[in-house]
Amino acid sequence: MEIVMAFVCGFLFMAAIYLILSRSLLRIIIGTGLLSHGAHLLILTMGSFKGSAPPVLSEGVTDFVDPLPQALILTAIVISFGVTAFFLVLAYRAYHELKTDDMTLMKGSEDNE
Amino acid sequence: MFQVLCIFIPLLAALFMPFFFKKISSIHTGWFVLVVPIFLVIYYAMFVPTISKGDSVIAQLDWIPSLGISFVSYLDGLSLLFSILISGIGALVVLYSIFYLDRTKEQLHNFYIYLLMFMCAMLGVVQSDNMMTLYLFWELTSISSFLLIGYWNNRDKSRFGALKSMMITVAGGMMMLGGFVLLSIMGDTFSIRELIGQAAEIATNDLFAVALILILLGAFTKSAQFPFYIWLPDAMEAPTPVSAYLHSATMVKAGIYLVARFTPIFASSEIWIWLVTGIGLLTLTWGSFFALKQTDLKGILAFSTVSQLGLIMSLLGVGAIAFHVDGAQDTIFKYAAFAAIFHLINHATFKGSLFMIAGIVDHETGTRDIRKLGGLMSIMPVSFTVALIGSFSMAGLPPFNGFLSKEMFLTAMLSITEFELFNFTTWGILFPIIAWIASVFTFIYSFYFVFKTFTGKGQVDRLPHKPHEAPVGMLISPVILAALVVVLFFIPNVVADSFIKPAVMAIQPFLYSSPGQIDIHVAAWHGHITTELLMTIGIIALGLILFLTLSKWQKVYNLFPSKLTLNNLYDFIIYELFDRWVGGFSGLYMTGSIRRYLSYMLGAISISVIATLFIQDAFKVTLVGATPIRVYQIILIIVLVIGTIATVFAKSRITSIVSLGLVGYTVSLFFVMFNAPDLALTQLVIETISVALFLLAFYHLPKYKKEEERTRFRFGRAFVSIAVGAMVTLVALSAHSQKLIGSISEYYKETVYSLAGGGNIVNVILVDYRGFDTLFEIAVLSIAGIAIFGMIKLRLSRKGEKL
């Protein structure tokens, strides 16, 4: 399963980077969303899926999965939500000010350098 | 403890200055500042009785104990003398600035914050025993000097001068840091005192000479020695109180201090003696010669400062000779270090007063151009008297303190001819000759400064302002300094016992065990005609002749090619080499397109990671230990892939958001599958809120447009994405296939109940084991929230007005 997941993560990253390199701000934001999904799965995959029980203590269970990647991902999920929200607002504020959402047109022009 | 805190008192006081400036604007902020240096002078003066006995006082405040870095206030003769100079001159300069800077027109809080910051930094430099904190304070002096030179930041010349001084002194500071690091490796300590203790072993180290040269570079750049002096004349764009304080009395003496402080370590080296003495004399001569070319009053003083710093530097170089002579405390070599410290004090007094007079002349007449000035003697009698005293002292005339130290300087230079090591027997005779020539020029520029300004015909009517004598308050400081110039001439031995001898002991600890042993008695008249006296008479005679014929031979300066100067070299390096060539080269790929940069970066990362994986033979795939694949997992993966593809190629934004949501929910199902209930729960809720958020934001964003790309970029974009995807896959595969070390979470699993009293390991890691991470994470989250709030609510229009 880990092998397959490695390819899935690679695929998610590829799609995310493709979107991030596009011109439209909204596509870039969606790209970062995909990127964080990919990153979360990547961390989990690299930590291996061994273990048959969630990392919660209960009677007679000792074969937990590794809790550390999960803790890292949990913070990452919340942070990526904050970042996405920030990007969204930044994007639409930029759109309102500059009247464009095209990255190539947003390049600093002479008068507002 | 309090002793260490005293270094930081100016910095603490600086915090309150904006408050004083804004709230108590009817009183000049300078009066509040004045309290600080006056307190410090009194505080440090209380140490004089102890220190003059030859003891030292040390206090320590740990900063980074694990690295051996601490704030140390080490007061011995040398550092106490400097501390008193810094706070004493500081008090006078602040007093002077109260009348010099207008309360209503100037940004006083900025000025005094920089000044207090400098005071703190300078005290730190001279008191630090730890080389790392010494370096820290050293750079802080450069930064505060930069800010003070550029204080009138709307002037091009101020900014240029500030940048120049910063470039040169910070470059030197970096060199010095390198020297410090080498020394600390050699001696395995950051403490200068401990290094002095191991001076003999260090001297045999291979890197000894490298450390020596690096540290000297630091000292030479700071103390404006040849060829680094070029920043000092440009630094004269600073307000005059700053020039008087930083660029003549204190900061430029930091290099002198450094050389004096490290003399016990490096004195055994021949390079040290040659370099310090040679560069010092060269600077002395060069500075005094070119001072006469200047037409700006402060320019003359700048070059004269350069030259006088060279003089002190060369004396310290000669002082190191004493290390090589047996029984040096009874020979003529003992004078050099003493003369260096003595002249340092004298220079601070007379040069400080001269700078203040230059400031007064500028303030009252509106110009500092010596060609426009003249005949101010009858209009500004007090200023004239002070200037006369200062200049005569600088020229080395009795009855002023400059005469005494100039005599001792000549004695020290003559002593070189008697030194038999290092080829000094052949070349040594050059030293007194050069010293004598330089002194002649010193004499001429001193006269040039005072008499061209205050006597002569003058065109008083043509000056920008109608001149009159400065206000009393402005004259207090220069008059005090001028009085000191005279007083020091009459009581040199009192000063010697309480200040100079303890300082000399710090420079030459290998010679003396207590200051009382230093058998030097300063006297103006030695009871018989000495060589030095004859040399002085020669200086006066030739100096007078040359001064009176100055207009005839001043044209000599035009003969020097104006293109081949050090200043042009500096301009070439900064503006041609860096700005044009290097800037032009980077302009080739810095096109301003962020997408392009991003593809460069991502492409470079993936290529280098993939290459490393294969070169290091780190790429391995193994199926051992992999968990089996189940059918529902395949289905989930297919859903995920379809969702991703739909997100990328969606024609409308709604479709792409819904597909992104699909991907997110699938990911949360993956979390369930991989035994991560916390993650699944969080992901589920986050995904819901995110979709709501996207829909809210849609209201404000435009619809998708068809993307039109140039084929080349489209190709590059695809390439970069595939490369990144491949990199991630390869890294994930390698990471799975070779677990070099086991997971650290075994510890968490074992102790979660016993130590943390919890059952959910993930949550316990978050709130307990790795609570720091979580604390910072919620801080970041709050910042994001507040930033969003700010972007929406606190909107500014293009002109900066609130909407």
Add this chain to the structure above:
Amino acid sequence: MKTNDVIIQFTAKLVFFMIFFYAVHIFFAGHYTPGGGFVGGLVTASAIVLLIVAFDLKTVQTILPINYIYMVASGLILALGTAAISMFAGKPFFTHYFDYYNLPILGKTSLHTAALFDLGVYLVVVGVTMTIIQTIGEDE
């Protein structure tokens, strides 16, 4: 937009309390079973979002007159303060304490300083999420 769908509004009111109590539950259960400050905070926020969808921003603001920025700040202070408690006892920053007590009604209960820290996290998460939603929603 002023919605006036009675059925939705009524259901939303009910569901809001259900979600909210569920959030409180997973927050407190977080130390032993899945849950905790992050999830609890997010679930609470989504409950409030549900109210906003059913009614509208202004109404919800009159029902829950909370300044979410203050909520964020108090959460941060609480988290930092909890972490700093141990410093007064001379222990390193972030040392947590816990013990078991017999409380009336609840019986044997463990009390943690970590739960206080988690409460800080909870407040920050709710505060930030609601700040974001609310400010974007208010923006014309």
